[in-house]
Amino acid sequence: MRYELTDLRLFQAIADAQGLSAGAAAVHITPSAASYRIKNLEQAMGTTLFVRTARGMELTPAGETLLSHVRELLLGVERMHGEVGRFSSGLKGHIRLLANSSSLNGFVIPSVSRFLNEHPDVNIDLEERASPAIVAAIAAQEADIGILAGDSAAADVRSTPYAVDELVIITPLTHQLAGKPEIQFVAALEFDFVSMNRTSSNFLFLREMSQRAGKSPNVRLHVPSFEGILTLVEAGVGIAMVPRTVATPAIREGRVASVRLAEPWALRQLHLIVRSEGRLPSFTTAFAEYLVNDPAVAATRHTVAAPLPG
CATH class of the missing domain: 1.10.10.10 (Winged helix-like DNA-binding domain superfamily/Winged helix DNA-binding domain)
Structure with missing residues (x-):
């Protein structure tokens, strides 16, 4: 053999x-x-x-x-x-990271870019997946680290609080929802939406929450990026449900308006997970600690209910 x-x-x-x-x-x-x-x-x-x-x-x-x-x-x-x-200089290795769309665009990419610049001998495979699928993938050893929203309880994974983010509705500045401090999600479903592509975790979550409300979102256009969504909302094509961290620059620049959602699920705890069994390579452990301790990420764990900018 x-x-x-x-x-x-x-x-x-x-x-x-x-x-x-x-x-x-x-x-x-x-x-x-x-x-x-x-x-x-x-x-x-x-x-x-x-x-x-x-x-x-x-x-x-x-x-x-x-x-x-x-x-x-x-x-x-x-x-x-x-x-x-560890006995040679620097970290060396390959890391597989899965993240849902909120964490990926709001937190992970800035952290990853800084880490890669600091550690040129580490390579990272980064993939977006829906949160429920991430737990199963980590348990099955398809990836090393997962970052997801919501419940991460599973026997095969170990979870660490990562960040807190909030889903908000963004609208054109002249939209009738603009200026409202808070709405029920079902009220937003009366209007046309723009959204990420059909396989994205962002759209899948929008569809799931709409179905729970007994409705279906009328999505006029699916686009591959949050920046595309912000541009379309600014142009008046529709409204959107996006992570607060993603919308903040456009809100501050006066490109779009925002309104909070009254539903508890809009405020989301993000978790970082790894397999519960076995030790991670030292470079993977170092990367996980880097993600959790990023100052911009750690700050959100203490500012759960800060007011929206603008």
Whole structure:
């Protein structure tokens, strides 16, 4: 039974990508070499690990079992390199981070950019996902750190308070909601919306809260960024529900108006989560501490009900 760490990294990459070519590209080898290595790994394991389908590569039950062990093994190897790396100068490593749209755009990106500038030998894979999906992904070792809104209680993850943010309604300056101190969310649903794209956590949350109110939001346009939303609201295309941190610059500049939502769910506690079992590599631990201790982030944990600017 002979195989290398490269074979296991390739196996994990193909499983994550659900495709041979994409998995091969992730570990920088050709598809033909990848196919050879996977056949060798299956021979060494004595069982089929993938089923080739029209949709790509799907894991067999044996493959699912192996993937769980491979994730744990590679995490241990990464932790080993991280701890040994402390004896050389600087942090070195690769971190996988998942965040919901509110934390990503309001807090995470500024922190990440500063961290990367300070640690040039650390690389970060950053992906947006909806909050419920982040918990499952961290528990399954698909990522190292997750930042999400709402309840993060799960047996397989450990949670730390990260930041406090608030969802607000932004409107054109001349809109009939502009100037109101507070409204019920259902009142906002009487008007046209603009929103992030249909797969974004921001839109999924807007749709879920609308359904709980017995309505469906009339979204005139989906755009890929919050800046696009702010521009469309300023132009009078519709209103939007966005994180307060995202809207603050545009509110201060007098581009849009804002109004608070009366619903308790509008004020949201963001959490940082990691797996509850096993130790993180030193560079991942250092990054998690950097995120939590960022002064701009930490300040929100003490200013839950500060007034809106403007």
